Amino acid sequence: MRIELVKRKEHSRTMxxxxxxxxxxxxALSAAILFSITGxxxxxxxxxxxxEPLTQQWxxxxxxxxxxxxxxxxxxxxxxxxxxxxxIGAEGQFVVGxxxxxxxxxxxxxxENVITLPLMLLFGAIGGALWALIPALxxxxxxxxEILTSLMLVYVAGLLxxxxxxxxxxxxxxxxxxxxxxxxxxxxxxEVFGGAMSLSAxxxxxIAIVLAIVLAKTLKGFEIRVMGESPRAGSFAGFSAKxxxxxxxxxxxxxxGLAGTMEVSGALNQLLPSISPGYGFTAIIVAxxxxxxxxxxxxxxxxxxxxxxxxxxxQSAMGVSNEIASVIQGLLLFFVxxxxxxxxxxxxxVSRRVPTGETSHV
Amino acid sequence: xxxxxxxTTLPEVDEHPVQQDRSEKDTxxxxxxxxxxxxxxxxxxxVDLIINKGEIHALLGENGAGKxxxxxxxxxxxxxxxGEILWGDRKVTIGNxxxxxxxxxxxxxxxxxxxxxxxxxxNIALALPNPGNMQDLAKRIETVSRDYGLPLNPDDIxxxxxxxxxxxxxxxxxxxxxxxxxxxxxxxSVLTPQEADQLFLxxxxxxxxxxxxxxxxxxxxxxxRICHHATILRHGQVVRECDPTLETPAxxxxxxxxxxxxxxxxxxxxPEIGETRLALQGLNAKAATPxxxxxxxxxxxxxxxxVVAIAGVAGNGQGELFDAISGEMPAAASMIHLDGRPCGNxxxxxxxxxxxxxxxxxxxxHGAVPGMKLSQNIVLTRHGTGDKLVGAGFVSNAEASVLExxxxxxxxxRMSHDDPEARSLSGGNLQKFVVGRELDRNPGIxxxxxxxxxxxAGAAALIRQALIDLAxxxxxxxxxxxxxxxxxxxADRIAVISRGFLSEAEPATDMTRERVGLLxxxxxxxxxxxx
Numbered sequence: 001m002r003i004e005l006v007k008r009k010e011h012s013r014t015m016x017x018x019x020x021x022x023x024x025x026x027x028a029l030s031a032a033i034l035f036s037i038t039g040x041x042x043x044x045x046x047x048x049x050x051x052e053p054l055t056q057q058w059x060x061x062x063x064x065x066x067x068x069x070x071x072x073x074x075x076x077x078x079x080x081x082x083x084x085x086x087x088i089g090a091e092g093q094f095v096v097g098x099x100x101x102x103x104x105x106x107x108x109x110x111x112e113n114v115i116t117l118p119l120m121l122l123f124g125a126i127g128g129a130l131w132a133l134i135p136a137l138x139x140x141x142x143x144x145x146e147i148l149t150s151l152m153l154v155y156v157a158g159l160l161x162x163x164x165x166x167x168x169x170x171x172x173x174x175x176x177x178x179x180x181x182x183x184x185x186x187x188x189x190x191e192v193f194g195g196a197m198s199l200s201a202x203x204x205x206x207i208a209i210v211l212a213i214v215l216a217k218t219l220k221g222f223e224i225r226v227m228g229e230s231p232r233a234g235s236f237a238g239f240s241a242k243x244x245x246x247x248x249x250x251x252x253x254x255x256x257g258l259a260g261t262m263e264v265s266g267a268l269n270q271l272l273p274s275i276s277p278g279y280g281f282t283a284i285i286v287a288x289x290x291x292x293x294x295x296x297x298x299x300x301x302x303x304x305x306x307x308x309x310x311x312x313x314x315q316s317a318m319g320v321s322n323e324i325a326s327v328i329q330g331l332l333l334f335f336v337x338x339x340x341x342x343x344x345x346x347x348x349x350v351s352r353r354v355p356t357g358e359t360s361h362v
Numbered sequence: 363x364x365x366x367x368x369x370t371t372l373p374e375v376d377e378h379p380v381q382q383d384r385s386e387k388d389t390x391x392x393x394x395x396x397x398x399x400x401x402x403x404x405x406x407x408x409v410d411l412i413i414n415k416g417e418i419h420a421l422l423g424e425n426g427a428g429k430x431x432x433x434x435x436x437x438x439x440x441x442x443x444x445g446e447i448l449w450g451d452r453k454v455t456i457g458n459x460x461x462x463x464x465x466x467x468x469x470x471x472x473x474x475x476x477x478x479x480x481x482x483x484x485n486i487a488l489a490l491p492n493p494g495n496m497q498d499l500a501k502r503i504e505t506v507s508r509d510y511g512l513p514l515n516p517d518d519i520x521x522x523x524x525x526x527x528x529x530x531x532x533x534x535x536x537x538x539x540x541x542x543x544x545x546x547x548x549x550x551s552v553l554t555p556q557e558a559d560q561l562f563l564x565x566x567x568x569x570x571x572x573x574x575x576x577x578x579x580x581x582x583x584x585x586x587r588i589c590h591h592a593t594i595l596r597h598g599q600v601v602r603e604c605d606p607t608l609e610t611p612a613x614x615x616x617x618x619x620x621x622x623x624x625x626x627x628x629x630x631x632x633p634e635i636g637e638t639r640l641a642l643q644g645l646n647a648k649a650a651t652p653x654x655x656x657x658x659x660x661x662x663x664x665x666x667x668x669v670v671a672i673a674g675v676a677g678n679g680q681g682e683l684f685d686a687i688s689g690e691m692p693a694a695a696s697m698i699h700l701d702g703r704p705c706g707n708x709x710x711x712x713x714x715x716x717x718x719x720x721x722x723x724x725x726x727x728h729g730a731v732p733g734m735k736l737s738q739n740i741v742l743t744r745h746g747t748g749d750k751l752v753g754a755g756f757v758s759n760a761e762a763s764v765l766e767x768x769x770x771x772x773x774x775x776r777m778s779h780d781d782p783e784a785r786s787l788s789g790g791n792l793q794k795f796v797v798g799r800e801l802d803r804n805p806g807i808x809x810x811x812x813x814x815x816x817x818x819a820g821a822a823a824l825i826r827q828a829l830i831d832l833a834x835x836x837x838x839x840x841x842x843x844x845x846x847x848x849x850x851x852x853a854d855r856i857a858v859i860s861r862g863f864l865s866e867a868e869p870a871t872d873m874t875r876e877r878v879g880l881l882x883x884x885x886x887x888x889x890x891x892x893x
Binding site: 006010217221222226235 | 728729783
């Protein structure tokens, strides 16, 4: 018996829908095995991890809070990945966006009026886009590998944040704690739906829907998809690969930067040495689990947000290390990419008839 | 330009091989009921084939008829699902190519598997099970290659060699293993007529020595000329066996297609010379990569109403010339004029808006996006040409499907269901689609590279006729092709490209195959040195 992958003539629509579900199922199965080898009841573990966060008001709200930046960053990354630009540095773009967005309330705390918040969001988007354009320019001008450069800039951005929060942007009234001043009300993202969620959630959903339409219906979306699948055909269509690289990095950086600003302006209300539990990296998984489709990414964002809340849940309830969340996220990405193979290939079991090469050696 | 080559007269190829009575000959390979299935497709359906010793056996069939599948089973790279192979009188299972070589089966592939940075002897040593001492091997290569009329210099670096010589390396590599059966997949598609003649002599000599040749080719003229026996496959089944010397190319073609192939008619009237629509003036371009070809001072005028063909052996700058004319490779503005307007520096969409249309050689991945539907692939080249496909930045899927249906109908593009992904179409059907997509615009200037490459006879006739009809309606058509039969069938004037130089375009009626062949070989100095 051996297993063969047989290429399909066309992409399977069924599998395109099923593959993320199969990946989630396999991840749950692996998680169950992990729970049992660490001496825990796998069923209770899975329940605490995947289900319980959905049963309570507070954890549901926390899930939405976590899902929001994941979805927004994931949407931007989808534009990059669809066009074959491997932006791995959304975490850095998120941080630099947060820095640009925070500049206004930190440096000009008395500038308080209705345009404070829109300006912050705009600056945040610009900051993220500029940071993302660095690897894009390096790629288009010098042919560098954007995976490496975008990733390395994550650490540069992290150190920049650390320096600012401990140095020039430290709260003068903050007893030397490494934190910025607390943002004024005018610089704080309001809550909506009776406090159930921050304004960032509806903004994110609207952006995702607009992006879904752009990708599916417009010539720009067509260009992005063509370039991702077949750059030579893209240039035959008259599209410029370099311009699209700059465009897609700028979009991804802007959305990550916007997410960063909304995070500090809404959830945290100040700058801290660490403002992200790895949203920029987890969003890579979100983008792929959502099949690089903004609507799919909304769903995928919730699934991954659950893993943060669920990780804390199993830690407090069962004493399992919080690292389990990262392990499960990693497994999920692994299974998503593996299951994507099934969209263009199908599995066939082959039983060997005769051992080959035997008679030919006579 | 090729006068010195003209003096080297080649020995006459034996035009009429003596027909042998097959039953009396020694059977070398006897395949019985070979069946191979890929998913729902039956690629080979109970194929019986007998190859005798010393026989040049043609394997004919349209694209997708199952020829490659069959020979891959002989060469051990595919495993039959059913049926058996007798080698001599012994039943064998050929598990892998090494086992095939051990039996004495060699194969020369259509696409070479040579390392360009290595020299001849190194490339051959890599493929031999026991290459031994390199100096001895170099001597053997020299002797064997000279004996068989395929001289090689063992120290030459492959990257410097023209395609014809590269093929010799593959053949000599086979010969060194003293094969009893050589499988050749479209060997002459990369050769000039003179090089092909040389190859035929080698094959005839091999056959005299008792080695069998299984010969796959689309060129029916040459099959008739050198093959002793032909097996014709259609839809994975053997439909006919015949003696090709008693057939005509047309009768062979109709056996392959299963119906009569319409002859292409160039129209009664010679084309009226119209105004110049495409002009190349001193077009120069540097080679973009070490393995690309530079274009050297190319000039050509293409007039309304005519089909001009550019002949040449693969890799002599055809792709680069196409890219420069289409605008994928920028040039100086004055080097290219469309309807009198300088446009060497304009992009491809600007040129399309000038009513020019382009069909590249590679259909999948250049002319079409494999994973996109046909309707989306129409948007690919027509989003800027005023076909109402794009309005306010939005793509109209409805308009795209209207066009898709129209093209499908007009060019008989066959598909299993409506609007499939481009990758699911067979090569011939996809070619009809990418050519049809541009012809449907009724362009004033059409540039097409290898319009019928790998396309079956029926589809090729349809495409060629459409190109002629377009020209006769007042457009200018430039065809870049490596198929001389095609060129003489459709061209009003013929130019030849060699090492990035283009010869003067001369009326087709004044051209002969020999002259075209000499022009093709004109720039290939290395060839003259070795021979």
